Amino acid sequence: MRSLGHRPLTQHAKHRDTPRGLAFPDEGPSLRAVPFGPGGGSRELVRLLSERQQSKLASLATRLRLPARMTVYREESIAEWIFIVADGVLKSFRDLPSGKRRVMAFLFSDDIFGLAQDGHYVNTVQSITPVTLYRLPIEILLGTLRHDPELQFQFICKITHELRETMQQKIIVSRRDAMGRLAMFLRSLERRADRRNGTSHIDIPMSRSDIASYLGLSLEAVSRATRRLEREGLVQFSGLHEARVLNRVRFDKLATEL
Amino acid sequence: MRSLGHRPLTQHAKHRDTPRGLAFPDEGPSLRAVPFGPGGGSRELVRLLSERQQSKLASLATRLRLPARMTVYREESIAEWIFIVADGVLKSFRDLPSGKRRVMAFLFSDDIFGLAQDGHYVNTVQSITPVTLYRLPIEILLGTLRHDPELQFQFICKITHELRETMQQKIIVSRRDAMGRLAMFLRSLERRADRRNGTSHIDIPMSRSDIASYLGLSLEAVSRATRRLEREGLVQFSGLHEARVLNRVRFDKLATEL
DNA sequence: CGTACCGTTGAGCAGGCTCAACCGCTGTGG
């Protein structure tokens, strides 16, 4: 089933509809990553695309808006498009035979998704908040990349960045204690949003059970871990979707790869 | 410390020194991956590089031979080269503050490694068996890619493939039971070597403790899991470095993502 | 033949899972 119809869905009221920190929301697709080369040890996310490259991609792309809880595509279906997130948050997951769900990644602004294997998507992708996406026809995009090595190079940077992130997640998941995993997860959310979010507020767009299946924990374990983080004074949670680090030292110590 | 000196080390006698299944060992660096596009649903590893591309890379590369247990480079050190494995097996790992070691990946023929972040390597890489590597100066390689989009595209395929593999490993690690993790790991080793290895023999070049830190288990848990796989008649182990699946149905059932 | 390294095996402990009940909010229908 193609899932990109415009079935009007109740907007998920919890999440603000305002654009999140895109300085130039209408200038076309954007990618962000930590590049290969030396950048003064900053290890910060950098905008990869020049204006020319953005508008080149924009000329191939369709800009889409989707409400929360929409399926963008399903695992195993034929891959026809590659997507770039302009705004909002999505999850990429796989349902295992046992019925358990493994969230492979959360996708934010300037992330790319839809890279196929053997002509098929490998994961299912759903929006968590309302999102804005750029949708690019895969054949045309690949053709463009083959004729624009500089642009292609930025894609290599981005994909390599995702590879590193996924490895980092593997480290998170390999921890035993739920509290430590959650702390590392929160820190990764924090890093993502650091630029705009001057305060130490962490925005948590996804549900507890999404976090659980991302961290390879049970929903209950996530719940207990959040309570413990709060009880021990490391983190303060305001509602389900916001957190603030109270004791940075102890928090970092916990989140530092055990 | 640069670690590529030719310090003569005792060759690890356990591992045969013969080349492993490289049909054209002298034709230059080679990459293998499952490509994006439809390939008849085979999902098989494909040689990515044309002869021209291989010889182009060969002209940049230095061919190196290293004995087992050699460090190719260390975490955090300045990244000057990218490597392609011609033959042999290596591990890429990170040592955590607690002293625990996390093996991020095992590297086989036609794999690439050394992709830097911010000018520095992110993992340490050591040879497990004697290896043959192609070493390419990173600046020159990147420059070449920027002028050869077709070649660059093959690198995108390869890196994307690694990304998918790493996600798959994340699923493995997120399992709770040691036996299941081990079974999935053995199956991934099996898939790697399938082409040449007509029989169902699985070659296990790495040590138990390497497997443990790859799977996020204790060494003891791996040991017990191998014993149980054997006791229950799923897999037969001949020595430490070889296995054979006896009961394919039950083995696959166990290894199928629970 | 002793030493060292790696793997095996055992005992006890800790932490996460499962099952189950409960809470609070939301959206629905009478």
Added chain:
DNA sequence: CCACAGCGGTTGAGCCTGCTCAACGGTACG
């Protein structure tokens, strides 16, 4: 307007499995 059902999250009790610590065995090497 209120009662109810549904969903997501919290909390509790008991079980299971992998971890830790520790001792032992087998093989390679000096």
